[in-house]
Amino acid sequence: KAGVTQTPRYLIKTRGQQVTLSCSPISGHRSVSWYQQTPGQGLQFLFEYFSETQRNKGNFPGRFSGRQFSNSRSEMNVSTLELGDSALYLCASSTGQETQYFGPGTRLLVL
Amino acid sequence: QKEVEQDPGPLSVPEGAIVSLNCTYSNSAFQYFMWYRQYSRKGPELLMYTYSSGNKEDGRFTAQVDKSSKYISLFIRDSQPSDSATYLCAMKEGSARQLTFGSGTQLTVLP
Numbered sequence: 001k002a003g004v005t006q007t008p009r010y011l012i013k014t015r016g017q018q019v020t021l022s023c024s025p026i027s028g029h030r031s032v033s034w035y036q037q038t039p040g041q042g043l044q045f046l047f048e049y050f051s052e053t054q055r056n057k058g059n060f061p062g063r064f065s066g067r068q069f070s071n072s073r074s075e076m077n078v079s080t081l082e083l084g085d086s087a088l089y090l091c092a093s094s095t096g097q098e099t100q101y102f103g104p105g106t107r108l109l110v111l
Numbered sequence: 112q113k114e115v116e117q118d119p120g121p122l123s124v125p126e127g128a129i130v131s132l133n134c135t136y137s138n139s140a141f142q143y144f145m146w147y148r149q150y151s152r153k154g155p156e157l158l159m160y161t162y163s164s165g166n167k168e169d170g171r172f173t174a175q176v177d178k179s180s181k182y183i184s185l186f187i188r189d190s191q192p193s194d195s196a197t198y199l200c201a202m203k204e205g206s207a208r209q210l211t212f213g214s215g216t217q218l219t220v221l222p
Binding site: 004006031033035042043044045048050055056058090092098099100101102103104105107 | 143145147152153154155156157160162199201203207208209210211212213214215
């Protein structure tokens with residue numbers, strides 16, 4: 001089976017812009033979770049989607065949003081980018097049960 | 112205080128050594144425990160997954176969970192230079208969707 005894929009792998013944006021990241025889960029997985037990884041805060045949960053519905057949300061501002069499509073692919077959007085949004089954004093897929101499998105991440109740099 | 116505490120290291124060992132990595136946690140509702148390995152500039156890779164207390168072995172890796180002490184460990188036998196990476200512990204409550212991660216331990220295995 002192919003693993004979790006994320007596009008793009010690298011992005012450079014400027015403050016105030018918005019960005020959309022994409023994630024394709026493992027075939028058959030209906031749950032997609034998003035995490036932000038920074039050197040200072042580590043891995044922090046953003047939100048989780050299952051069958052196109054957001055089931056859980058972490059403690060992030062409303063500038064961070066997401067959605068899931070009927071084929072389980074998911075997108076994450078960050079509006080009005082701030083310097084502190086520079087991070088590795090990781091997508092993880094699962095069947096909705098215990099284990100989560102991560103993609104390679106999208107590295108976002110905000111200038 | 113963080114829910115999951117993990118010594119960030121760095122930890123440096125000679126090839127062939129036994130490595131012990133540990134995490135402590137404060138949330139007694141955690142029931143699922145995972146260890147991920149993350150190479151530089153890559154996404155986390157699931158190594159071990161255990162439910163509740165006990166031991167689990169997979170090749171050179173052994174995961175231990177002691178829920179009474181709120182302490183989990185990962186042992187790596189016959190460590191190899193290819194084991195050099197950051198090791199992240201993660202855990203979740205039974206019905207929760209999100210993983211809570213430790214800060215990661217950076218391991219270097221010297222040839």
